[in-house]
Amino acid sequence: MPNAMKIAIIDDERDMRQSISQWLALSGYDTESFASAEDALKVLGPDYPGIVVTDIKMPGMGGMKFLKKLMGTDSSLPVIMITGHGDVPMAVEAMRLGAYDFLEKPFNPERMNELAKKATNARRLTLDNRALRRELSDGSQLMNKLIGVSPVMERLKEDILDLGQADGHVLIDGETGTGKTLVAHALHAVGARAGRKFVLLSCAAMEEEALSKRLFGPMNPEESQIPAVEEARGGTLVLEDIEALSDAMQARLLTFLNDEGTPPETRIVAICNMQDEGRSIEDALRPNLFYRLASLRITVPPLRSRGEDILTLFTRFADQFAEDYGCAAPQVDAQEAAQLLQAPWPGNVRQLINVAEQAVLQSRRGSGTIASLLMSDHQEMQPVMTTEGKPLKEYVEAFERMLIDNTMRRHKGSIAAVMDELCLPRRTLNEKMAKYGLQRGDYM
Structure with a gap:
């Protein structure tokens, strides 16, 4: 199994640990066994590369307390609980506390394998997303992605480092496919806002009414997502396809920028993807909005x-x-x-x-x-x-x-x-x- 994930098995009964381990190992998993929750906690950190299978009733630290400890360390860690017939209500409570699922003894090994497969897939996705978020917040990693030693690329890197430290809004333009969104990520990652929110929104991906709600609100009471200008407050709000904004939306954005003051609490990075011959971003935006956004400007060089x-x-x-x-x-x-x-x-x-x-x-x-x-x-x-x-x-x-x-x-x-x-x-x-x-x- 490529990129086999670990499965930590915790049970005070040696025979049970061995049978579970052998079955999962045959299915391609890398297993490790522990006789107690205390021993397992020495190994199971916040980015443990796998999942946990644990009994509920154990001497010393029981399964429920063990689960709470694990959830406190990493709330996304999948934990499968093994329970006896009379402990099903306890297992249901465990799921409420964050357990991934439970198996009732005696359980079908195929069911164990099915749960393990789903849980490890979920864990792999979680860890991949974490790694991506770390990468997108690491300025040195992002600068390394801007591959090249040509004069235009060296100048681009210098511009990113200089403008990343500035407070003003930034306009990024350049031909399609040059990496403008990567430059926006790098600007955020090398600046003072690196540890704060980075929100990316495409102005061309939604109808005007939906875009207005997503950008400025108000959102419906049943919607959990907050408007982008609030979500990015104190950080960076990237607006892709800025040229797609209608006059009315441009006016609202300008009002928001004026209310922000100087230096702005939230930095706007506007990305322009205009490809029309004979028409520029200056033609697409209101002059007062253009000059607010283009006080700092980066043009990403074409590959040729x-x-x-x-x-x-x-x-x-x-x-x-x-x-x-x-x-x-x-x-x-x-x-x-x-x-x-x-x-x-x-x-x-x-x-x-x-x-x-x-x-x-x-x-x-x-x-x-x-x-x-x-x-x-x-x-x-x-x-x-x-x-x-x-x-x-x-x-x-x-x-x-x-x-x-x-x-x-x-x-x-x-x-x-x-x-x-x-x-x-x-x-x-x-x-x-x-x-x-x-x-x-x-x-x-």
């Missing part, structure tokens, strides 16, 4: 302006997909590297991800080329190329960096193996790694 970052990104994504599909990543030759660098990438990074996945699938089948994936919908059998040429030196250096980077990763930082494969002397390899900013430690 990022030079050799294109090859770095393609390699990273191809490696990820190759791992997912259980096959080798495609090797890019010099001609294909030039084609990747020359393509106009109208869909930017999002399009590059799709091309990388398709390239992996083609490679697994042993057919197709990267050139075929870059064919234009408007040109028959002709690779799409940019109209602006680049010096040959740029193509050669970009390919050379990609080749060394790929080889270093494949050999996990072994300098001797890389020298042998690329037929390079040690000094030349060291000079080229220094030139391209490649560190051996990153591959080990």
Whole structure:
């Protein structure tokens, strides 16, 4: 079973512990057994990578007290209670206190397996969501996701670090697929509001009445969700597709901004996704709203302006997909590297991800080329190329960096193996790694 989760089994009866453990182990789970709740509590922390199966009646700390301790440590931890026939009311009370479910002795092992499967799936989802939330609140992790060493990417990172520390509202624009929402997350994560609420809302995803209620309220009494402006108070409110707001909604947003004062309690990060030829965000927003939102502005660069970052990104994504599909990543030759660098990438990074996945699938089948994936919908059998040429030196250096980077990763930082494969002397390899900013430690 891939990514098998742990199951902690707590029962004072040795035979019961062993039988449950053996059955679940046969089903692919990683089990560990404890003779008492006290022993188990030494191991079961707030991010325990699995679930708990425990008897209710035990000497010392009983199952109910044990459950309360676990819920106090991690209220999302699935706990399956095992009860005797006369203890069903106690098991029902345990579920009220947070237990996942209960099994009455003697229980069907298949029922145990069914419950374990549901509980571990729920636990895996909880832990994945926690990891994602931690990642989205970790500024260094998010900055690492902004891959690339091109001048435009270095400038973007500097802008994020500078503007992240500022108090004003921010307008983020750029072509579709460039990563504007990731930039918004990074702005929040590197700033003073990093530990506070981050609320993301698409202005184009709802009808105006529903959007007005979600953004400003009032919500219906039976609705548990509070308006976004209240939910994000003190933190960051990200409004995607800001250009989709009607005049009336723009007026309400402007009133909210005016009421916030300076510095604002809640920071607004507006994301513009306009693609209309000859029309800009200045045309779509009221002038007074535009100038309030665009006091600080970030334009995310298109992929075609990022030079050799294109090859770095393609390699990273191809490696990820190759791992997912259980096959080798495609090797890019010099001609294909030039084609990747020359393509106009109208869909930017999002399009590059799709091309990388398709390239992996083609490679697994042993057919197709990267050139075929870059064919234009408007040109028959002709690779799409940019109209602006680049010096040959740029193509050669970009390919050379990609080749060394790929080889270093494949050999996990072994300098001797890389020298042998690329037929390079040690000094030349060291000079080229220094030139391209490649560190051996990153591959080990």
